[in-house]
Amino acid sequence: MGREKEKEKPSEKALNLLRSRLSDPNFIFRPLSDSPDSNYSKLKFIISTSVTEACNNSILLLGPHGSGKVAVLELVLSDLLQQYPEAISVIRLNGLLHSDDNCALKEIARQLCMEHQLLFSKVASFDDNSQFMIAMLRECGLAHKTIIFVLDEFDFFAQGKQRLLYSLLDAMQSVNSQAVVIGVSCRLDVDQLLEKRVRSRFSHRKLLFLSPSKEDTERFMEHILSLPMDSSLPHNYAAEFNGRLKKILSDERFKELIDTYLSFNFTIGHLVRFLFQAVSYMDLNAGFLSLGNLKTALSSNQRQLKLESIRDCSVLELYMMVCMKRLEVKEQTSYNFYSVMTEYKSIHDSFQTSDYYAANVCLRAFEHLLQCQLISFIDNKGHNQSVEFRPVKLLISSAELHQGLKSYQQCPAILLKLMDR
Amino acid sequence: MATEESPQVTRRATRSYSASNTAIESTNLPESYKPTINDLGFRQQPLRLEDLLSSFPGRRSQILELLRLLGPLNSPMFPILVYGGPSTGKTSVTLQVFRHLNRPFIYSSCITCYSPRILFESILNQLLFHRKDSGHSYSSVKRCERPSDFVNYLREALENVLTNLKGNSGKVSSKMSGRPDGTMVYLVFDNLERIRDWDKSSTILPFLFNLNDILKMPEVGLIFISNTSPDTYYLNIGYVEPIPLYFPDYTEDDLRHIFMANQTNSRLYASFLDVVLRPFCRVTRQVDELAAAFSSLFKKYSEPLSDKEVAPNEEMKRRLFSHIRPHIASALNETFQVRSQPLLKAETNEETKKTNSSRMLGIREDFDKIDFHMSTSAKYLLISAFLASRNPATLDASLFDSTGVSDSRKRKRKASEKSMDQKEMAEQELLMKGPGTFPLERLLAIFQCITSLAEDSLDEEESHELTVEGGSRGLMSDVLLQLSSLCNANFIIKGGSCPLEGSTRYRTAVSEDLALKVARSLKFPLSKYLYRR
Numbered sequence: 001m002g003r004e005k006e007k008e009k010p011s012e013k014a015l016n017l018l019r020s021r022l023s024d025p026n027f028i029f030r031p032l033s034d035s036p037d038s039n040y041s042k043l044k045f046i047i048s049t050s051v052t053e054a055c056n057n058s059i060l061l062l063g064p065h066g067s068g069k070v071a072v073l074e075l076v077l078s079d080l081l082q083q084y085p086e087a088i089s090v091i092r093l094n095g096l097l098h099s100d101d102n103c104a105l106k107e108i109a110r111q112l113c114m115e116h117q118l119l120f121s122k123v124a125s126f127d128d129n130s131q132f133m134i135a136m137l138r139e140c141g142l143a144h145k146t147i148i149f150v151l152d153e154f155d156f157f158a159q160g161k162q163r164l165l166y167s168l169l170d171a172m173q174s175v176n177s178q179a180v181v182i183g184v185s186c187r188l189d190v191d192q193l194l195e196k197r198v199r200s201r202f203s204h205r206k207l208l209f210l211s212p213s214k215e216d217t218e219r220f221m222e223h224i225l226s227l228p229m230d231s232s233l234p235h236n237y238a239a240e241f242n243g244r245l246k247k248i249l250s251d252e253r254f255k256e257l258i259d260t261y262l263s264f265n266f267t268i269g270h271l272v273r274f275l276f277q278a279v280s281y282m283d284l285n286a287g288f289l290s291l292g293n294l295k296t297a298l299s300s301n302q303r304q305l306k307l308e309s310i311r312d313c314s315v316l317e318l319y320m321m322v323c324m325k326r327l328e329v330k331e332q333t334s335y336n337f338y339s340v341m342t343e344y345k346s347i348h349d350s351f352q353t354s355d356y357y358a359a360n361v362c363l364r365a366f367e368h369l370l371q372c373q374l375i376s377f378i379d380n381k382g383h384n385q386s387v388e389f390r391p392v393k394l395l396i397s398s399a400e401l402h403q404g405l406k407s408y409q410q411c412p413a414i415l416l417k418l419m420d421r
Numbered sequence: 422m423a424t425e426e427s428p429q430v431t432r433r434a435t436r437s438y439s440a441s442n443t444a445i446e447s448t449n450l451p452e453s454y455k456p457t458i459n460d461l462g463f464r465q466q467p468l469r470l471e472d473l474l475s476s477f478p479g480r481r482s483q484i485l486e487l488l489r490l491l492g493p494l495n496s497p498m499f500p501i502l503v504y505g506g507p508s509t510g511k512t513s514v515t516l517q518v519f520r521h522l523n524r525p526f527i528y529s530s531c532i533t534c535y536s537p538r539i540l541f542e543s544i545l546n547q548l549l550f551h552r553k554d555s556g557h558s559y560s561s562v563k564r565c566e567r568p569s570d571f572v573n574y575l576r577e578a579l580e581n582v583l584t585n586l587k588g589n590s591g592k593v594s595s596k597m598s599g600r601p602d603g604t605m606v607y608l609v610f611d612n613l614e615r616i617r618d619w620d621k622s623s624t625i626l627p628f629l630f631n632l633n634d635i636l637k638m639p640e641v642g643l644i645f646i647s648n649t650s651p652d653t654y655y656l657n658i659g660y661v662e663p664i665p666l667y668f669p670d671y672t673e674d675d676l677r678h679i680f681m682a683n684q685t686n687s688r689l690y691a692s693f694l695d696v697v698l699r700p701f702c703r704v705t706r707q708v709d710e711l712a713a714a715f716s717s718l719f720k721k722y723s724e725p726l727s728d729k730e731v732a733p734n735e736e737m738k739r740r741l742f743s744h745i746r747p748h749i750a751s752a753l754n755e756t757f758q759v760r761s762q763p764l765l766k767a768e769t770n771e772e773t774k775k776t777n778s779s780r781m782l783g784i785r786e787d788f789d790k791i792d793f794h795m796s797t798s799a800k801y802l803l804i805s806a807f808l809a810s811r812n813p814a815t816l817d818a819s820l821f822d823s824t825g826v827s828d829s830r831k832r833k834r835k836a837s838e839k840s841m842d843q844k845e846m847a848e849q850e851l852l853m854k855g856p857g858t859f860p861l862e863r864l865l866a867i868f869q870c871i872t873s874l875a876e877d878s879l880d881e882e883e884s885h886e887l888t889v890e891g892g893s894r895g896l897m898s899d900v901l902l903q904l905s906s907l908c909n910a911n912f913i914i915k916g917g918s919c920p921l922e923g924s925t926r927y928r929t930a931v932s933e934d935l936a937l938k939v940a941r942s943l944k945f946p947l948s949k950y951l952y953r954r
Contacts, residue, residue, distance in 0.1 A: 016496050023497040023639055066661045070634070094635060096628050097569040107569060269661045276499050277664055280489045303667065305650040312506050312670040315703040338852040358754035361704060368705075371614075372506065373653045384916040386930045389855030 010237045011287035014227055015279065021224060022276040025071035026078075028268065031223055032212060033072055039207050044076045046205070050180050051080070051087055051146045056172045058181040058202050060154065062188050063209025066269020069184045070152060072209070077148070089115045089140070090148045095156025101163045105129040108149075112136050130167055137177035146178040154183035158193040165194070169201035211266045217258075220268075222249055225275065225289070237287070244288050254291060257298055265301075274301065306396050309372045310404030315355060315412060317365045318405065319344060321374065322415050324394050325401060334378060334391040337366050351414055363388065456550040458585050461525030462601025468521040477514055478682070479675030483668055487518055490664060494524075494603045497639040500630070502613075504647045505668030508709045511646050512611055514668075519609075525586065525601040530611040537625050541571040544608065548578035568628045572635055582606055583640050605640045613647040617654075630660050670706050673698060679708060680715065688732035693722050696742055697749060704753060713757040721748050799903045800939050801875065803929075804947060805867040806913050807936040810856035810929035812952040814863060820950055821870040858916055858926035861904075868900065875945065 021027050033040030043059070050057040061069040081088055091111045098104040106122075109129040113120035116136075124132070140147050149168065151157055157165055172179045181202075183190070191199060191206070212220065225245055227238040248254050261274055277297035282289050310318075323343040327335045341362060348356045367387065369375045378391045396404075402419055405411050474481055490501055503511045519526050527547045534540035542561035546553065551562035565571050586604045610629065616622050628635075633643055643663070647654075651665055671679065677694055684690040697718060701711055722745045726737075733741065795803070812820065904927075907913045914928045929936075940947035 012493055016493055019492055019496045019498070020639070023499065096624065096631060097567075097572060097635070103567060103569050110573075267661075273499055273661060273664065277490070280492060281486075300665065300667075303665065305652045308667065308669065309650060312706075314705050316705070334853065336853060336855070339849065342852065355703060357704060360756050361754055364710075364756050365705070368507075368707075371648060373649055384858075384914055384928060385855050386911075386914070389853075391853070 009284065009287070010234050011282070011284050013233055014237075014241060014287075015282060015284065017227065017231070017233075018225065018279045019276065022272050022279065025068070026075060028224065028272055029068045029071040029075060032068070032216065032220060032268070033075060039209060040072050040075060042207060043072065044079065047076060047080060047148065047180055047182075048083070050178070051084055054141075054144060054146075054178050056177065056179055057205075058169070058172075058183070059205040059207065060183045060185065060191060061207050061209065062185055062190065064267050065186050066267035066272075067209040067211065068268055069209050070150075073150065073182065073184065077150075087144065088146050088148060090150065092150045093152065093157075095151065095153030099156040099159060101161075102126050104157075104164045105133065108133055133167075134171050134175055137171050137179060138175045140179075141175065141177035144178065146180060148180045148182065151181065151183045154185035155187045155190045155193060157183075158190060162195050162198050165198050166201075169198060173201055211262075211268070217262070217271070218249065221258075221271075221275070222246070224272075225279075241288055244290075248289065248291055248294075251291065254294065257291075257294055261298055261301070274298070277301075306374070306400050307404050307407065309374055310396070310401065311408060312372070313369070313374070314365065316357060316362065317369055318408065318411065318415055319347075319355060320362065320365055320369065321394065321396075321401060322405075322418050323347065324375065324392075325398055326418065328394065328398075334393075336391050337363065337388040340366070347414075347418065353412070353414055355412070456547075456552055458525070458550070458582065458589070459600050460550070461527065461547075461582070461606070462523055463516070463520035463526075465520060467523050468517060470521060473517055473521045476517070477510055478678035479671050480510055480514055480668070483666065484514060484518060486666060487514065488522075490666065491518070491522065491607075491642070495605055495640075497605070498642045500633050500643040500645065500663035501666055502645045502647060502651055502663040503666045503668065504650055506670050506707065507648050508707045509668045509670055511668050515609060515644060515646060519607070523602045524605065524607060525582070525603070526607040526609055528609045528611065531615040532612045535615070536619065537568070537621055538566045541565040541568075541574075545571075545574055545578055548575070548582055548606075568624070576636065576638070579606060579636075579638060579641060605642055607642040607644060609644045609646065611646045613645045614649045614653070626654060627660060630654075630663065671708065673702055676702070676706070676708070676711065680712070686730055686732070689723065689726075690719070692733050692738045692741070693719055693745075696722075696745060700749060700753060710757065714752055714755070718745065718748065718752055721745060795939070796903070797943065798872075798900065799907060800943055801872055801945075802864075802868055802900065802903050802907060803912055803931065804936060804940055804943070804945060805864055805871055806859075806907070806927065806929045807856075807931060807933075808947075808950055809859040809864050809867055809927075812950070813857075814859070816952055817863070817867065820952075821867060856929050858928045860924050860926055862924075864904075864927065865900065871945070875943070 029040075032038065035041075039061075043061075046057060046059060049055075061073065063069050077088075077090055081090075089112075091108055093104055093107060098107050105126055106124070106129055109124065109132050110120050112118070112133070137147065168179075168181060171177065172181070187193075188208075191202065191204065194202060211217075222245070226242045227233055229235065229238055231238075262271065265271070265274070274297055277300065278294045279289065281293040281296050283293075310321075313321075320340055323340045324335060326347075327339060327343055332339070341359060344362070345356075347353065366375075370377075370387075370392070374396060375392045375394050378393050394401075398419070405415055405419060474484060477484060487501070487503070490498065492498055503515060505511055516528070527544055529540060529543050529547075531540065534543050542563070542565055545551075545563055545565060546561050549562045553559045553561065563574055565574055583604060583606065586601075586606070589600055590602075590604055613629075616626055616629070619625060629645070633641075645663060651662060677698060680694060680698075681687060681690060693715075697715065701714060705711065722741055725741065725744055726733075731737075904913070908915050908927075912929070912931055914930045916926045916928055937947055
């Protein structure tokens with residue numbers, strides 16, 4: 001174990017570079033935001049006009065998870081902070097964490113205190129915090145400083161009584177303040193969730209974040225996966241890497257692959273995660289990205305989870321599932337462990353199988369099926385009864401079970417025969 | 422007395438206190454251990470890749486994939502979800518991979534951290550190098566219940582740790598000093614499926630899966646380990662899912678490799694596995710269940726061999742096989758049980774005269790004794806609860822009238838077709854509904870009837886046994902106290918209260934076999950009181 005640092009191979013450096021690029025939302029969304037009619041420019045225009053013209057504003061950013069709403073917003077905010085360094089202060093709230101009004105106001109007060117170097121008291125009450133917020137809004141309005149409230153997962157704030165939203169929007173209207181409220185949500189109908197009094201104070205501006213077109217996607221992939229020529233990587237290595245990349249991208253099979261993936265997961269976030277996986281599988285010895293890496297990434301995302309669970313079951317567990325299927329066929333809609341055991345015994349009596357085990361072993365198999373979520377209890381309130389008496393239902397369809405049995409190694413033929421009946 | 426032993430203790434003290442005091446004064450109490458940043462890494466000898474791969478047979482592709490997804494040093498990563506059946510090696514592979522890579526990580530399991538507060542505080546304790554000890558009365562470094570507080574504290578703690586790590590990375594190579602490598606911190610959450618059963622699971626699960634986006638720190642990597650597949654976590658809120666990494670169950674060959682490791686006599690064990698592995702794999706393929714069954718079976722298998730080190734030839738293998746064969750069928754029907762000590766001795770005595778016990782196909786005749794201790798009144802209470810659940814209430818009067826034993830066998834009428842069908846339907850209904858509920862008063866009434874019967878029958882027998890228990894005086898313990906301990910032990914389940922009456926109802930949770938065993942130990946004729954339709 002000497003002290004010398006191992007010489008980093010160029011492929012390792014390339015891997016590091018690509019991985020850090022793919023994990024950095026700023027890098028990903030900047031090229032997509034270059035055109036003048038993109039969401040980035042619209043958002044920037046709206047916020048900068050509120051800052052310069054000293055007015056209040058509110059806007060909703062809507063789109064599925066991974067379409068870059070918060071990333072574009074952060075790009076806009078960082079640009080504006082560079083442009084107007086003293087005139088903007090940003091408060092960030094998240095619906096998953098701060099949906100409770102007390103919590104949210106405490107967080108607003110804490111962030112305001114941090115920005116303006118004030119002392120924050122943890123024991124301040126809800127009223128104290130809300131008065132503090134209104135006072136700060138007034139002061140900042142007088143000082144021509146805009147406070148931007150970013151409310152992530154906005155639909156969580158719209159649950160319950162919406163006290164926070166109302167007090168925020170009301171303060172914006174009544175007090176002499178300059179504030180912009182930006183709501184970010186994955187629900188496209190989130191403004192329908194707002195109460196009437198909140199909705200009337202909310203401007204109905206919405207920005208939709210949709211998935212980019214096909215050409216944009218291809219251009220994006222090429223941009224993000226190409227190595228830069230002027231970095232610390234050896235020139236010929238980078239050139240060859242980019243050349244091979246171009247060949248892969250224009251390959252028909254690659255286009256098919258990407259189409260398959262994007263038909264299920266159509267946001268940029270999903271695509272980036274897929275590319276990250278493919279890049280991680282890159283073979284460091286060969287040093288170049290290959291189509292095989294992309295195929296492996298695709299197959300790992302397209303697992304058939306229930307089939308895998310069936311393949312992991314033992315033969316006894318398969319028997320139990322087939323018994324339950326037969327009970328369903330016999331139109332017995334609810335069954336529990338003991339009825340499955342009677343069916344199991346009747347199968348054994350009629351077919352003389354060699355797989356007949358005692359009740360405690362079968363109960364252990366039954367509990368294993370419950371754990372894998374191949375079966376589940378019908379209701380969650382039955383804690384009064386022991387496991388053997390609570391009614392259960394199968395969570396896989398008979399087609400899936402059939403397919404699972406066929407792909408099971410050394411599946412007893414009797415089971416397939418029973419399923420076919 | 423205290424004053425005699427240590428005359429310098431002038432105030433009054435209990436004996437144990439002064440005894441421990443003298444011990445403390447004589448030796449120096451060792452300083453309580455303060456964790457440092459080196460504890461974030463695995464503090465054992467680092468592992469080479471070949472050793473890592475060879476210590477986990479059958480997991481080569483999973484280990485390599487995990488290494489690739491974690492990536493080279495200081496490279497950011499997307500969250501990973503490691504999933505697979507129980508005892509497939511997920512936790513051990515993940516931890517050993519971190520040992521091989523020598524990178525700092527925080528491990529928390531949702532079994533030991535069974536509520537959000539404990540989970541958050543355990544992570545913060547590890548990041549802030551705080552160990553719970555008696556000096557702080559075992560408190561955590563920060564009280565943290567809500568996710569919002571957790572995120573704030575976590576950010577501060579992570580920034581501290583990361584600056585610490587960055588400072589270290591410029592210094593001496595860490596392989597010499599036992600320090601973990603790199604400037605990234607990894608958070609490992611084990612047994613994620615337990616969170617689904619928590620009260621607050623609908624907020625905690627999306628919070629954990631979105632933690633990467635909330636923190637927005639590329640130097641933090643998240644790894645989730647779960648027993649169930651990702652589709653059990655799909656909730657209403659969508660999020661970009663973590664990268665899945667699947668650990669399939671072991672195949673038979675892998676199981677063979679696993680069990681063959683660390684065996685002293687590998688040829689003997691290999692012939693043993695040839696015999697037992699295939700039939701057992703039809704029942705279960707989990708390593709822990711198989712290991713429990715194999716350890717006792719292997720002892721039986723190698724019993725006839727005088728020399729345990731010998732490698733068996735074909736002739737010996739055949740003999741050993743015929744010796745073990747009857748035991749396999751019975752062992753297949755056992756699940757792992759921890760027996761109490763006296764029964765183990767009884768087992769060795771009984772084995773010498775035990776004949777082939779599989780009269781019924783594959784079902785083993787268990788010992789007639791129950792293998793835990795219960796007081797007599799608790800046993801009677803259990804039996805009364807079983808009868809109360811099993812029999813309908815209207816029969817109580819006829820079964821337990823003042824003359825004691827009554828004949829519950831109805832006069833047999835010739836069973837017609839219709840009544841047979843009705844019987845079947847009634848049996849099915851009984852199976853589906855399970856044992857019925859009963860109020861406390863009925864339980865106590867049956868208990869009194871049974872114990873008064875027992876006293877009468879005991880009085881008729883010789884009374885020398887009673888001197889140990891004190892006769893009827895032995896059954897007068899606090900019945901309600903016994904009832905609550907039976908409820909805690911899950912022999913009786915306490916249900917909700919009936920809305921009309923307002924009293925709680927109970928239900929029995931024991932099987933008929935156990936009730937029969939308990940009754941047999943008391944010499945109580947349970948079958949006479951059981952209602953059979």
